Every structure is written in structure tokens, then in C-alpha cells.
Amino acid sequence: MKKRSPLRKTLKILLCVLLALVAAAGAYIAYVFIDYHRLPDNQALTAEGSQTEPARAATAYTLVSFNTGFGAYEPDYSFFMDGGKYSWAFSLDRLLKNMENIGQFLREQNADFYFLQEVDENATRTYHLNERALLSDALTGYDRVWAENWDSPFLFYPFTQPHGKTLCGIMTFSRFDIVNALRRSLPIENTVMKLVDLDRCYSVSRVPVENGRELVLYNVHLSAYTSDGTIANDQLKMLLADMAAEYEKGNYTVCGGDFNKDLLGDSSQYFGISGADYTWAQPIPAGMFDGLPLTLAAASNAASCRVAEAPYNPQQFVLTLDGFIVSDNVTVISKQTLDTGFAYSDHNPVQLRFLLDP
Numbered sequence: 001m002k003k004r005s006p007l008r009k010t011l012k013i014l015l016c017v018l019l020a021l022v023a024a025a026g027a028y029i030a031y032v033f034i035d036y037h038r039l040p041d042n043q044a045l046t047a048e049g050s051q052t053e054p055a056r057a058a059t060a061y062t063l064v065s066f067n068t069g070f071g072a073y074e075p076d077y078s079f080f081m082d083g084g085k086y087s088w089a090f091s092l093d094r095l096l097k098n099m100e101n102i103g104q105f106l107r108e109q110n111a112d113f114y115f116l117q118e119v120d121e122n123a124t125r126t127y128h129l130n131e132r133a134l135l136s137d138a139l140t141g142y143d144r145v146w147a148e149n150w151d152s153p154f155l156f157y158p159f160t161q162p163h164g165k166t167l168c169g170i171m172t173f174s175r176f177d178i179v180n181a182l183r184r185s186l187p188i189e190n191t192v193m194k195l196v197d198l199d200r201c202y203s204v205s206r207v208p209v210e211n212g213r214e215l216v217l218y219n220v221h222l223s224a225y226t227s228d229g230t231i232a233n234d235q236l237k238m239l240l241a242d243m244a245a246e247y248e249k250g251n252y253t254v255c256g257g258d259f260n261k262d263l264l265g266d267s268s269q270y271f272g273i274s275g276a277d278y279t280w281a282q283p284i285p286a287g288m289f290d291g292l293p294l295t296l297a298a299a300s301n302a303a304s305c306r307v308a309e310a311p312y313n314p315q316q317f318v319l320t321l322d323g324f325i326v327s328d329n330v331t332v333i334s335k336q337t338l339d340t341g342f343a344y345s346d347h348n349p350v351q352l353r354f355l356l357d358p
Contacts, residue, residue: 008287011103038185038199042250045181045203048136049143055215057356060333062105065115065223065256065322065352067305068135068220069345070126070168075312079346080158083309085310092127099131102344103138109338114139114173115256117149117221122155124164135171142173145181147203149221170257171207172219180206184242186235188223202239202257209252209356216246218255218325224280232260233285240292240325247293247327252356255325258305258347259284263298263310267319270300275317278307297332298323299350302339309344322350329357 055061071089078084095191106114119135120126132146148169155163172178172265186200202220209215222235236259243253265283268275275281303318308318326332333353342346 004230015105027318038188041185043147043183045147045183045205047143047145047178047181047205049076049174049178051143051175051177053176054210055356056210057358058303060353060355062109062254063113063115063352063354064109064111064338064349065117065219065258065324066106066349067117067258067322067345067347068102068119068131068346070120070123071095071102071129071131071344073308073346074328074344076084077308077346078181078310079308080163082307085243087158087161088125090129092129093154095126095129095272098344099129099134102134103339105349106121106135106139111347111351112175113143113217113254114171115217115219116171116173117219117258119146119169119171121146121148121167123166123168124162125166131286132169132171135181142175143178144174145172145178145203145205145219147172147183147201147219149201150199154218160248166249169220170201170203170219172203174205174207174219176207176215178205178207179261184238186222186238187231187264189231195238196340198294200235201257204242209358213356214251214358216243216251216253218243218253218257220255220257220259222258222260224260231286232282236261236288240288240294241292243325243327245291247329251327252330253294253325253327254330254352254354256323256350256352258322260321262319262321263296263323263348264300264320267303269317270320271303273315273317278317281305281319281321293328294325295328295332296323296325298350299337302337304348304350306342306346312342312346315318317349322347324350324352326352326354331355331357336341339348 205217207215304322
């Protein structure tokens with residue numbers, strides 16, 4: 001009998017290992033595609049709380065919108081999907097403290113309405129902490145609506161600390177009675193990019209007004225990771241058409257959130273830091289609002305977002321992605337970015353003061 005050479009034996013072992021890795025990779029890819037899903041459009045949402053009061057016309061109201069960055073984006077945080085370092089919050093202790101700070105900051109604003117985005121309900125990156133429950137506890141005395149934005153398959157990247165599985169949503173809070181709420185599924189890419197950008201939605205919450213109309217609140221977080229800007233434009237068109245239809249019915253419409261668009265057109269002109277190297281946040285195309293009974297309200301007193309490829313520093317590119325859209329029967333009193341210095345998130349909160357026309 002011939003004796004096998006050590007080299008041949010080693011090659012056989014390496015081949016077996018390679019085949020095992022290929023099989024594992026194939027199984028993982030199959031899992032991602034099988035597990036991937038989108039929620040159906042026009043999904044009814046549950047409004048929690050005990051408010052019974054209607055809103056009133058000719059009364060000044062305050063709305064604060066805040067992308068909380070899943071509680072992880074302290075000033076020294078950078079995110080791997082933006083070219084940064086981290087895929088999880090630094091630690092559970094730091095996450096809890098930052099969520100406490102976010103809750104306290106929001107309470108101090110004493111707003112009539114809050115729109116919150118990127119709130120994890122159950123995610124690897126946030127140690128399975130239920131941020132939805134924490135923020136509900138922080139903002140007691142409000143009606144509230146939760147809408148799932150995405151529920152992602154387990155991501156095994158980065159290999160040193162896999163991002164894992166993420167159930168993330170948006171939350172709407174109101175001092176007034178929310179009688180009905182709906183989740184609208186936004187269009188997304190049909191290519192493999194859908195596995196990166198995941199599901200996307202906006203929520204629609206209806207508040208009765210004492211004059212018999214409704215105040216229709218839109219909380220939105222548009223797509224960020226797309227191969228081009230086409231899908232984000234399609235998402236915005238759908239939102240605007242929905243709002244315009246409500247206005248034609250005689251209702252008031254107010255939208256707020258993270259549009260992942262440069263709402264100032266060219267934020268570098270306002271904040272003095274060039275964004276030539278960053279092409280992911282495009283301005284809203286010219287003419288998008290033409291003929292519509294809707295107005296964009298975006299503040300320029302301070303930026304609402306920093307790039308997350310590195311910890312925050314004042315020389316970093318900043319821009320305004322967060323803002324509001326109102327119908328023509330809503331008067332904007334003021335709009336501003338609440339400049340926290342990005343203390344709690346890669347976003348600053350934005351505030352709108354408005355009244356409903358009689």
C-alpha cells in the first residue's frame with residue numbers, strides 16, 4: 001500500500017475546510033434572502049394612551065422631531081456602515097445613560113408632539129434593550145404610536161462584532177387624542193440593495209380638531225443606503241401625494257422626520273464646511289413641490305446631522321436632513337434646530353412651532 005504524502009493530506013484538509021466555508025456562506029446567503037420580508041402597506045397601528053382632547057385651530061403648538069441614532073451616537077461614536085469603527089453601542093451602561101439623557105432632554109422641551117426615529121425595540125446592536133419602552137416611560141401623559149420601520153436578518157458583519165439582527169421603528173407622541181393610525185410602506189429598491197436599506201415606512205396619525213377637521217401627522221424616515229437617489233425621490237413623491245390628498249379633504253397635514261435629503265439644497269453654504277466628498281445626501285429635486293399645497297420648513301440656524309465616519313469634531317461635514325412639511329392651511333410660526341452639539345445622537349433635534357388656520 002502506498003503511503004499518502006503529508007502535502008496531499010494537508011491539501012485534502014484545506015479543501016474540506018474551503019468547501020465547509022463555501023457551504024456555510026451559501027447557507028447564510030440563503031437565510032438572509034429567506035428571512036428578508038416587508039410588512040404589507042396600509043397596516044393598522046395601535047394608538048396607546050388615554051388622551052381625549054381634540055386639537056384646536058388658531059392655537060400655537062410645538063413639534064419636536066429627533067432621530068435618536070438608536071441611542072448609540074455619542075460624540076465619540078462612529079458607525080461602520082458610514083465608514084466608521086463601531087457596530088454596537090459602546091456598552092449597555094453607556095446606552096442606558098444616553099437614553100436617559102435623551103428622555104430628559106425631550107421632557108424639557110415640553111412639546112405638544114414628538115416624532116422620534118431610529119428607536120430600537122429589540123436589536124443586537126443595542127443589547128436587546130427595549131428603547132421603545134424607555135421613551136414611552138420618559139414621555140408619559142401622551143398618546144403614542146409605534147411603527148416598525150424594519151426588522152432585519154442577522155448581519156454577520158463586521159466579523160469582529162457582527163451587527164446582528166435589528167428591529168427598529170419610529171414613534172409619534174401627541175398631547176391630544178390619536179383616534180387612528182396607519183403604517184404606509186414606502187417603495188424601496190428591488191435589487192440586492194434592499195438587503196442594506198431594509199424596509200421603510202412612514203406613519204400616519206389622526207388627531208381630531210374641534211372644528212370637525214383632522215390634524216394628520218406624518219412621521220417619516222426615508223432611505224439612506226441606496227445605489228442612487230431615485231428611490232428616495234419616489235418615496236418623497238408618495239408622501240407628498242398622500243399629504244396633498246388629505247389637504248384636499250379639508251384636513252391639516254404636518255410631516256416631520258429624517259428625510260435623508262439635504263433640505264437646505266447645499267448645506268455647505270450655510271455651515272461653511274465643504275460636502276464635495278459626500279454624495280449620499282442629495283437636495284430635493286427642483287420642482288418637487290410645484291403645484292402642491294405643501295411647503296418645506298427646514299431650519300438653517302444649526303445643522304441637524306453630522307457624518308458618522310468618525311467621532312464628532314467641529315471641522316466635520318454637517319448638513320440638515322431633518323425638517324418638516326406642512327399643508328397650506330398650517331401657519332409656521334418658527335422653525336429651528338435645537339443645537340445639542342450632537343451630544344446624544346448623530347442628529348440634532350429640530351423644532352417646529354405652528355398653528356392650524358381657522
